[in-house]
Amino acid sequence: MKVGYLGPRATFTHLAVAKFFGSNVELIPYATIPSSMDAVEKEEVYVTVVPLENALEGSVNLTLDYLIHETPLYIVGELIAPIEQHLMVHPDRKDHWGEIEKVYSHPHAIAQCHKFLHQHLPHVTYEYATSTGAAAKYISEHPSEKVAVIANELAAKEYQLHIVKRNIHDYQHNHTRFVMLHPNKDYEVKNNERLQSLGYKTTLVVTLPSNRAGSLHQVLSAFAWRKLNMSKIESRPMKTGLGNYLFIIDIDMKMDEVLIPGAIAELEALGCGVKFLGSYPSFQTSS
Numbered sequence: 001m002k003v004g005y006l007g008p009r010a011t012f013t014h015l016a017v018a019k020f021f022g023s024n025v026e027l028i029p030y031a032t033i034p035s036s037m038d039a040v041e042k043e044e045v046y047v048t049v050v051p052l053e054n055a056l057e058g059s060v061n062l063t064l065d066y067l068i069h070e071t072p073l074y075i076v077g078e079l080i081a082p083i084e085q086h087l088m089v090h091p092d093r094k095d096h097w098g099e100i101e102k103v104y105s106h107p108h109a110i111a112q113c114h115k116f117l118h119q120h121l122p123h124v125t126y127e128y129a130t131s132t133g134a135a136a137k138y139i140s141e142h143p144s145e146k147v148a149v150i151a152n153e154l155a156a157k158e159y160q161l162h163i164v165k166r167n168i169h170d171y172q173h174n175h176t177r178f179v180m181l182h183p184n185k186d187y188e189v190k191n192n193e194r195l196q197s198l199g200y201k202t203t204l205v206v207t208l209p210s211n212r213a214g215s216l217h218q219v220l221s222a223f224a225w226r227k228l229n230m231s232k233i234e235s236r237p238m239k240t241g242l243g244n245y246l247f248i249i250d251i252d253m254k255m256d257e258v259l260i261p262g263a264i265a266e267l268e269a270l271g272c273g274v275k276f277l278g279s280y281p282s283f284q285t286s287s
């Protein structure tokens with residue numbers, strides 16, 4: 001089986017996907033989140049894996065927006081992985097790394113280390129890459145540039161970089177949620193590597209009827225009186241005009257035949273739009 005992921009080799013997504021699928025599948029890297037998703041639609045890969053949310057920096061908006069507006073794929077599994085960010089340079093620079101002028105990485109990785117960068121490297125500028133792995137690969141090929149990269153240990157090994165500061169993320173409990181995407185909402189991912197299971201989630205996107213007072217309250221009460229536990233609610237622009245927002249809601253439960261369909265029917269009766277993004281098992285990977 002072919003599995004796509006946000007590459008190149010040695011991104012955090014690569015680490016998560018390799019831990020979940022083991023050596024039984026062929027892992028295919030893609031340069032961006034949208035191209036990783038397109039790969040499933042074009043049937044180049046069977047499933048694809050992209051980051052969705054980080055504990056320090058919040059949602060990966062590109063993934064959310066593509067799931068909501070652009071791709072017909074469903075979330076069929078979730079992987080929660082610990083994230084350890086390290087600062088690394090080309091080995092030619094390891095003895096004078098304090099001279100670096102720029103830090104290059106994925107925007108989420110830079111955001112997870114802002115306090116460290118502010119305190120220890122206040123003079124540097126930042127440049128954003130499509131992934132931490134892409135940034136690491138770039139400096140391995142451009143030794144003359146006075147650049148450091150934020151990436152993981154595997155990237156340092158893969159691209160032969162020298163780690164100058166370990167664990168530079170600003171808060172300890174740093175985890176990222178990655179999602180597995182497939183065109184069939186009922187596809188069941190197999191936990192062959194026996195990762196710790198964290199139960200099930202169901203994700204819905206809800207749009208409110210326009211300009212009606214109290215409609216978000218009514219949405220919340222449709223879940224509340226059924227005792228459906230929401231583990232997340234987040235708003236994103238609908239992209240139809242200023243002030244128009246939709247809500248992404250995670251429910252801590254597998255899609256059933258009564259409670260969640262009942263809540264959806266109630267929301268629709270209130271005039272809300274409801275899009276189902278998936279009902280899926282969640283797994284924890286260790287570092």
Ligand SMILES: O=C(O)C(=O)C[C@]1(C(=O)O)C=C[C@@H](O)C=C1
Pocket residue numbers: 006010011012013014051054060083106108109130131132133176
């Ligand atoms: O750049 C990578 O290595 C990724 O897998 C992307 C990503 C993200 O989008 O949040 C994944 C985990 C980390 O939080 C930092 C970056």
